[in-house]
Amino acid sequence: MTAIADAPVEHDVQAAPEPSFWQRLTNKWPVKLVVLAIIVIWLVPTLGMLITSFRPRADIDSSGWWTVFGNLFDSGSWTLENYDEVLNKRGFGNAFLNTLSVTVPATVIPITVAAFAAYAFSWMNFPARNLIFVIVVGLLVVPLQMALIPILRLYTGGGHFLGVTIFPDLNLNGTFLAVWLAHTGFGLPLAVYLLRNYMGSLPGSLIESAEIDGATHFQIFTRLIVPLSVPVLASFAIFQFLWTWNDLLVALIFLGGDSDVEVITKALTNLIGGRGEAFHLLTAGAFISMVLPLVVFFSLQRFFVRGLTAGGVKG
Amino acid sequence: MTDKGHEPPVTTKEPRSSGPRAFSEEAQQRGPLVYALRVAFALAIPIAAFFLLWVTFDFLRDAEANRFLVMAVAILVGVFGVFALYFGMDTVVNLLPEHVRESVRPFVFVGPALVILSVYLVYPAINTTILSFKDRDGESFVGFDNFQEIFTNADTLISIRNSVLWVILVPFFAVAIGLGFAVLVDKLSSRAESLSKSMIFMPMAISFVGASIVWRFVYSFRPPGFGEQIGLLNSIWEGIGFEAIDWLRQEPFNNLYLMVILIWLQTGFAMVILSSAIKAVPEDILEAARIDGANEFQVFWRVIFPTIASTMVVVTTTIVITVWKVFDIVFVMTGGQDDTSVVAERMVTEFFTFRNDGVGAALAVVLFLAVIPIMYINVRQFRAQEELR
Numbered sequence: 001m002t003a004i005a006d007a008p009v010e011h012d013v014q015a016a017p018e019p020s021f022w023q024r025l026t027n028k029w030p031v032k033l034v035v036l037a038i039i040v041i042w043l044v045p046t047l048g049m050l051i052t053s054f055r056p057r058a059d060i061d062s063s064g065w066w067t068v069f070g071n072l073f074d075s076g077s078w079t080l081e082n083y084d085e086v087l088n089k090r091g092f093g094n095a096f097l098n099t100l101s102v103t104v105p106a107t108v109i110p111i112t113v114a115a116f117a118a119y120a121f122s123w124m125n126f127p128a129r130n131l132i133f134v135i136v137v138g139l140l141v142v143p144l145q146m147a148l149i150p151i152l153r154l155y156t157g158g159g160h161f162l163g164v165t166i167f168p169d170l171n172l173n174g175t176f177l178a179v180w181l182a183h184t185g186f187g188l189p190l191a192v193y194l195l196r197n198y199m200g201s202l203p204g205s206l207i208e209s210a211e212i213d214g215a216t217h218f219q220i221f222t223r224l225i226v227p228l229s230v231p232v233l234a235s236f237a238i239f240q241f242l243w244t245w246n247d248l249l250v251a252l253i254f255l256g257g258d259s260d261v262e263v264i265t266k267a268l269t270n271l272i273g274g275r276g277e278a279f280h281l282l283t284a285g286a287f288i289s290m291v292l293p294l295v296v297f298f299s300l301q302r303f304f305v306r307g308l309t310a311g312g313v314k315g
Numbered sequence: 316m317t318d319k320g321h322e323p324p325v326t327t328k329e330p331r332s333s334g335p336r337a338f339s340e341e342a343q344q345r346g347p348l349v350y351a352l353r354v355a356f357a358l359a360i361p362i363a364a365f366f367l368l369w370v371t372f373d374f375l376r377d378a379e380a381n382r383f384l385v386m387a388v389a390i391l392v393g394v395f396g397v398f399a400l401y402f403g404m405d406t407v408v409n410l411l412p413e414h415v416r417e418s419v420r421p422f423v424f425v426g427p428a429l430v431i432l433s434v435y436l437v438y439p440a441i442n443t444t445i446l447s448f449k450d451r452d453g454e455s456f457v458g459f460d461n462f463q464e465i466f467t468n469a470d471t472l473i474s475i476r477n478s479v480l481w482v483i484l485v486p487f488f489a490v491a492i493g494l495g496f497a498v499l500v501d502k503l504s505s506r507a508e509s510l511s512k513s514m515i516f517m518p519m520a521i522s523f524v525g526a527s528i529v530w531r532f533v534y535s536f537r538p539p540g541f542g543e544q545i546g547l548l549n550s551i552w553e554g555i556g557f558e559a560i561d562w563l564r565q566e567p568f569n570n571l572y573l574m575v576i577l578i579w580l581q582t583g584f585a586m587v588i589l590s591s592a593i594k595a596v597p598e599d600i601l602e603a604a605r606i607d608g609a610n611e612f613q614v615f616w617r618v619i620f621p622t623i624a625s626t627m628v629v630v631t632t633t634i635v636i637t638v639w640k641v642f643d644i645v646f647v648m649t650g651g652q653d654d655t656s657v658v659a660e661r662m663v664t665e666f667f668t669f670r671n672d673g674v675g676a677a678l679a680v681v682l683f684l685a686v687i688p689i690m691y692i693n694v695r696q697f698r699a700q701e702e703l704r
Contacts (some may be wrong), residue, residue, distance in 0.1 A: 029497050038496055039514045045529045046517075048547055052532065063544050101386040106392020111426050112397045120424035129421075132429070134505065141690045143640055147435055147661050148444035149672055153433070176389050185435020188428055190471045217420060246522030248643045249663070265524040269647055272528070273590040279532060279545070286528040290521050297520035301513070307472045 053283035054078050060280050082284035095267040104181035106244040116189030118220050122200040139189040178254045183244050198232040234303040264289045357398040407453035411461045453672045461677035474661040488578045493585030516583035523643035536561040553671040566654045585630050632693035
């Protein structure tokens with residue numbers, strides 16, 4: 001059957017005229033219609049928020065955001081006042097900087113710590129190496145919630161065992177360091193697992209020849225392994241960045257209610273608590289909180305997708 | 316290392332004799348002064364790092380300080396501090412007697428990770444488990460009272476019921492819609508496909524808090540007499556002839572409206588993973604099925620679906636784990652009011668609002684125990700897939 005079918009098919013393709021624009025557009029129209037419908041449903045809520053954030057407060061409270069399409073080019077329909085108020089009077093400017101101060105180290109520290117550990121698990125010999133690695137990966141099952149109460153107690157009262165102080169009372173709560181370390185702890189099992197899988201698959205001859213040339217482990221790590229591991233480091237970095245940027249729970253508990261160190265998700269929840277629904281502030285604030293993750297996401301989507309399956313199981 | 320270039324290369328390769336020498340070979344060659352300098356250098360790095368941390372620590376707490384400066388210092392300390400730590404430790408190890416050096420060095424590399432994991436995961440897991448058997452202040456043991464409380468108290472029972480519903484419904488819809496979308500866009504041109512996928516995928520970058528606000532606006536409700544409905548849903552609802560509804564207070568359906576938010580967030584994840592699995596199905600198998608007369612539905616259910624089944628398991632279990640631990644959405648949208656609480660949110664409420672450490676810890680243990688079998692399936696399937704690649 002195939003033998004007969006082959007020739008005429010080719011002939012047909014050559015004979016067919018170029019499809020017109022209209023033909024291309026309506027080709028497979030049921031599929032396109034369903035896809036378009038889903039996309040519209042998915043985008044409309046965000047679009048409404050974005051439009052609302054640029055409307056004057058009086059308009060927001062008196063009419064739906066979709067009415068703006070009636071007077072799209074009327075200069076009275078648009079304003080930047082909401083952003084001005086949120087950034088300068090509601091502490092979102094500060095909160096943005098605080099979130100960066102939390103997020104950047106909370107991304108770099110776990111990657112560095114995990115990369116050194118993953119190198120040791122892959123290329124150094126020490127007793128019980130595989131057992132320790134399995135235990136580290138096993139810690140993936142420990143949910144964040146398990147750690148909240150004990151860590152908060154450590155931070156505010158120190159750790160004591162049989163009357164001996166094991167963990168000094170540093171009064172860490174409400175400091176960036178407290179959140180960095182917490183995020184590092186919660187992100188490490190996944191990071192070690194991913195990086196070890198990747199580094200372990202690099203050719204062993206590479207490391208051996210570097211050793212013969214007299215390179216130390218530290219040099220092999222920094223000059224050889226890290227540059228080769230950039231793809232996996234990048235995908236984990238994006239994940240960790242988005243997690244820590246978008247996190248509310250860890251910041252809520254370890255940064256407490258102190259408005260000086262408040263992160264952006266906390267600032268947003270504060271707006272909700274207020275009287276009535278200040279949608280002119282909520283929408284502008286929400287958009288400010290989304291800008292950076294969206295930029296990171298769209299510019300680095302390639303790395304993001306790569307790490308996706310592995311990234312979902314984080315604690 | 317580079318200054319050893321004049322030595323015959325053989326000596327650098329061979330393991331040096333491990334005699335009872337206190338100094339390393341290099342140090343002996345260069346004299347005690349260089350050695351002393353190196354010791355001082357090695358000691359200076361941790362001390363300087365510690366001092367720097369001490370000073371900046373106070374600075375970062377200073378509410379009066381310029382926030383830009385605080386941010387810059389925080390980032391510098393956080394980023395370079397950690398690298399300096401490893402560099403310093405490695406330098407110290409180089410000073411050790413030769414025969415112990417290489418057996419100590421691995422612990423410089425893994426040590427910090429193990430310390431952090433012990434403090435932040437191992438110790439808390441044990442401590443929380445112990446606390447779950449203690450009273451609200453964590454003073455005296457009360458046996459299984461906290462667990463009994465969880466499974467008899469009407470409020471916690473509702474949060475368990477809701478969590479179970481979340482765990483069933485959200486992954487189901489996220490995977491179903493994601494799969495359907497992935498199959499459909501597969502038939503479009505590659506440019507239209509990647510653009511469509513980005514649109515659905517976009518919510519993945521948004522925080523649960525941000526997403527909650529987006530949807531709070533959609534669900535927004537005004538009682539009669541307080542002006543026009545500005546929420547999209549109520550406006551449509553009125554438009555088709557019904558009376559506006561305060562969606563988030565409609566028990567028990569308000570739970571469904573909250574789940575919509577997480578479905579909105581997670582569908583993109585399911586879609587992208589399933590889409591790449593569909594593309595991995597070999598084209599000649601699909602062709603063969605079509606030539607044998609299978610229509611597109613049969614091709615999907617008989618050929619594509621069985622091939623991507625294990626990916627479906629990974630995606631579903633991954634979403635189940637995320638859903639099971641969801642906290643932010645409920646916390647932001649309703650605060651657990653009107654019978655909308657879920658286990659992870661209830662845990663924080665017990666711990667923070669009610670100051671009941673015992674029940675809070677017991678809820679955390681329940682979360683933990685329930686996650687283990689799901690995680691087991693997830694990791695096993697994930698590893699099986701990795702090996703196939």
